[in-house]
Amino acid sequence: MWGCGALLGARTRSRLWREVLVAWGRRWSAAAPYSASAEPSRVRALVYGHHGDPAKVVELKDLELAAVGGSDVHVRMLAAPINPSDINMIQGNYGLLPKLPAVGGNEGVGQVVAVGSSVTGVKPGDWVIPANAGLGTWRTEAVFSEEALIGVPSDIPLQSAATLSVNPCTAYRMLMDFEQLQPGDSVIQNASNSGVGQAVIQIAAALGLRTVNVVRDRPDIQKLTDRLKSLGAEHVLTEEELRKHEMKNFFKDMPQPRLALNCVGGKSSTELLRHLAPGGTMVTYGGMAKQPVIASVSQLIFKDLKLRGFWLSQWKKDHSPAQFKELILTLCSLIGRGQLTAPACSEVPLQDYQRALEASMQPFVSSKQILTMC
């Protein structure tokens, strides 16, 4: 269909976009059909019609809002981050790809405007976040099915709610599900200034775990070190420091980690493995360096290390929606107690999405780009 786009008039193309996107929204969110009698409202959304460079393929479009059916919820989006997985989805390099055209964004928070007659779990005014990836959060409003949403307390900070459903959940599960860690045990991770990394630092500190946090060197490394320490990081090291011979003595004063969390791959992951305790586990959840994990044969044989992977989408398939909701509420209590804050963020109005997309793909930015919809 897209190959014919150039032959169609602007009005026809816009109608096709609208129809495909309403159909797409229904499939992902099980939204009800829109009523022919109601005057449709217009909403703005960041849409891509084919895979490629996000700066080139993402466009700000006017879409039609579907009518609210019995089990639907009309949501006004408040804020939605740009995560690496959003970028990978647009590029077409992710484990889960929506049919195109699609609205970008998998995470975010919105406020309920209206609910259908059979909706019981949320009411107007409540805050909601996506239950699953693929919802398309980069838009001003949408009609979703109730089951596509999870209610969250509206007294937590907006940035925390907007960044809750992916990274903190990943951090929590990786800390809980691979090794039986006790207070005083240590964990090592790379890309520690990532959204996941900052959540790992804080959740680990709340659990009484000690963290060794590896980051890439940069001119303002002390500023980054101070920030991560203020979140609860015990040690912050650069990749180069981790490779130094003196690291041999590092774990004389603290237990060797039984858990390593790998967001990077390549040499960085080889170094994490070198510092794991015998029998320990390295969990790979990201591949920011786009390099394979390389494990030393002797480390594997003589230390019997375990290499595992984690994908939150798979965890959700293997667990019930009630278990995911319980996870979200556990994290909300940590937020409420001041033990889990949002990652360092830059808020960018939706219309300035090009700037936000570009910043989200730059190295050393250390700030999550959050699109604001008002």
Ligand SMILES: NC(=O)c1ccc[n+]([C@@H]2O[C@H](COP(=O)([O-])OP(=O)(O)OC[C@H]3O[C@@H](n4cnc5c(N)ncnc54)[C@H](OP(=O)(O)O)[C@@H]3O)[C@@H](O)[C@H]2O)c1
């Ligand atoms: N498996 C799962 O279920 C799951 C869930 C959530 C996230 N993830 C993945 O976790 C990763 C981080 O996500 P996020 O939202 O936390 O990311 P983020 O906040 O955007 O941070 C990206 C991080 O990657 C680092 N980085 C970028 N390029 C790098 C490279 N070439 N070598 C080393 N480090 C590099 C950045 O460090 P600098 O500051 O040095 O640039 C930064 O620490 C992504 O790959 C994401 O897809 C996976």
